[in-house]
Amino acid sequence: MNPEMRHRVEWYAGASVFVAFIAAHFMFGAKAAVKVLGVACVATGLLWIFRRSVPVGVEGQAPSFYLRGWGAIFAGLAMLAVGVLLLSYSAVAVCLLDWGSAGECP
Numbered sequence: 001m002n003p004e005m006r007h008r009v010e011w012y013a014g015a016s017v018f019v020a021f022i023a024a025h026f027m028f029g030a031k032a033a034v035k036v037l038g039v040a041c042v043a044t045g046l047l048w049i050f051r052r053s054v055p056v057g058v059e060g061q062a063p064s065f066y067l068r069g070w071g072a073i074f075a076g077l078a079m080l081a082v083g084v085l086l087l088s089y090s091a092v093a094v095c096l097l098d099w100g101s102a103g104e105c106p
Contacts, residue, residue: 030099034090041083048076 055063
């Protein structure tokens with residue numbers, strides 16, 4: 001995939017996750033929004049693992065370098081673990097991120 005097309009696909013994917021996050025938060029609450037973030041993290045982790053390449057750099061600029069091989073697999077597994085934790089413990093994540101109301105968090 002050429003760089004321009006890749007940038008466009010990544011932009012639309014990010015915008016879609018953002019819209020889904022906002023919609024879930026307004027329609028179903030903060031726990032549902034955290035679950036959307038968990039799904040996005042799982043998808044990103046799987047993508048990094050299968051691609052075996054993770055771009056690293058400043059947003060809006062070309063990547064400074066790429067993690068490849070075992071580094072990319074480790075980063076993908078870490079992102080996958082974060083996603084699974086967000087999906088499994090969304091209520092705890094809402095409290096830790098201070099997104100819940102006083103009644104939701106102990």
